[in-house]
Amino acid sequence: MKLSLTFLLMCLFFISCKKSTETPEEKAPEAFKVPVEYYKLDNGLKVILSPDNTSPTAIIAVYYNIGFRIEPKDRTGFAHLFEHMMFQGSENLGKMEFINLVQKNGGVLNGSTRFDFTNYFEIVPSNKLETMLWAEADRMKGLDITQDNLTNQQGVVKNEVKVNVLNQPYGGFPWLDMPQYANENWYNAHNFYGDLEDLDAANLRDVEDFFKTYYAPNNAALAVVGDFDKAETKAWIEKYFGGIPAVELPAQPDITEPVQQKEKRFVKDDPLANKSAIAIAYKMPERNTPEYYAMGLLDQILAQGDNALLKQKLVNEKGYTSGISGGINYLGNMFNYKGPMIWMFNFTYDNETTEDEVVGAVDQVMDSVRAGITQKMLDGAIVKMRSGLYDELGGTFGLGRADLLCSFALFDDNPARINTLEDEFKKVTPELMNKTIANYLKPANRTILRVNPLLAGDKESGK
Structure with missing residues (x-):
């Protein structure tokens, strides 16, 4: 009896289906892994590259190993004040030009001060990655530190403290308050937003010394995340950050807490x-x-x-x-x-x-x-x-x-x-x-x- 071509194809289909269901070792899906390439420049800058081409954007993040935990003892709020100073201009970018550079190219930016670092980031279209690497390097190597900029930002930060803490119900509760009550070591227990008299006392020499001490490549990490070519990005990072000199970093203070013995x-x-x-x-x-x-x-x-x-x-x-x-x-x-x-x-x-x-x-x-x-x-x-x-x-x-x-x-x-x-x-x-x-x-x-x-x-x- 002659078998039709259709019948033969149906038999082959069912055989293949049976084989596929009987295969004992089906591969488990691979666990998601973040792509990470890590290296250091000769000046100590830590660089992390993590490609992701799901959207034509790039993130440039620069983290400095200085937060309000270890700011000067008679300058509470100084780490946060300095975060504001970093937006006041640099060697090749005047006041507000850094912000305008990002926003007029369709990007967003911000910075923040935390317990153990101060960070700055920009999210921009991928074709502006080189521009933003240049801009971040420009303020790392030369901030525009003037009395006018300092006085202006002292006023801005003091007003921020008044609006967010002093004149708000539950102002500072509990994120600002609790560390001061729960901890014993001053570095963990002081008012990191800043006492108004300490903010007023900050002077130009303080700002210059703080910048030279902590805003150095060997005290920083740079991450680039998003849609970029790794070889090209590495060359840009070396070009713009490689020539910034390292500094001798001060010894870290003791930030340990004693064991709490009672409520x-x-x-x-x-x-x-x-x-x-x-x-x-x-x-x-x-x-x-x-x-x-x-x-x-x-x-x-x-x-x-x-x-x-x-x-x-x-x-x-x-x-x-x-x-x-x-x-x-x-x-x-x-x-x-x-x-x-x-x-x-x-x-x-x-x-x-x-x-x-x-x-x-x-x-x-x-x-x-x-x-x-x-x-x-x-x-x-x-x-x-x-x-x-x-x-x-x-x-x-x-x-x-x-x-x-x-x-x-x-x-x-x-x-x-x-x-x-x-x-x-x-x-x-x-x-x-x-x-x-x-x-x-x-x-x-x-x-x-x-x-x-x-x-x-x-x-x-x-x-």
Whole structure:
């Protein structure tokens, strides 16, 4: 009997389908890896290249290894003041010309001062990458330091302090306040936004010395992330940054914190607040230890998302508050700092509720996790952590990626750590979680700060 061509083709199709379903070793999808090329110029500048051609844009990020943690003792707020000075002009770019250069070419830019670094970044169309490398190098090698620029920016920063802290309800609470209450070492515990008298006292010599000391290539990391040609970009980096001389860096001060032996409680009167507020902070384990990663997962269980245990207790069950904020490092994330840190959460609550009631409910949550973390709880925390990490890596055209690359280059001399974070969290066991809870989530390791709302008309409100 003669078989039709159609029948033969159908037989071959079903055979191939059967074979494909019976193949035992199907390849697992490869884990996502951030491309990282890391090298140093002869002057010590750390360079990280991370190509990503999903959009025709490039990020240039320059991170200096100087934050407000180690600013001069009689010049609080100086690191932040200097961040403003970096936008006042350089050798070849006058006042506002750096900003105009970015914005008129369709880009965005910003800078910030954090605990352990000051950073500057630009996101521009890829064809403007060389221009921005030149501009960043221009202000690294020669800032326009004048009395007029200093006086102007002293006024700007003082006004920022007044608007954001002094004249706001809950101004500085808890991101600015809590480190000053929870820490003992001045470097971790001073007013990093700046006391007004210290800002006034800054002089031109201070600015010149600060620039020469800390804004040097051997105290910086440069990351380029986005759509670029690596060979071409390397040549530009060498051309514009290679000739900037290195400096002798000063010894780093001791920023260690003593072990906290007992609970600390404070009350801050707020004449502009009309509701009580509370912040509770626990000292963190040392960075990059197993307990550090465990605390990252405990943060997910306790404070992050709708299923967070603190939210379930304080919002859904008790109804004390409408929402909770919390995390490790309120001025960044759990990865982009170097020195001692706290894990903290905060919320406002009705004045009819007492501090003891609020803390009692928090203690109930802490007692529940002390009873033991299960593998199911741990698995859920890892999923949430992984989701947040990939959001960080992909957000804002890759700015989160540039942030981690520069941070790990500055603090660990190893930006490739970005590709090992997920594995470190997966190493955490329920036993390690329970050990971390016992050692760190205990009353002796915490600081409680309550805002007393004087605007509510009761000076003893919230007790």
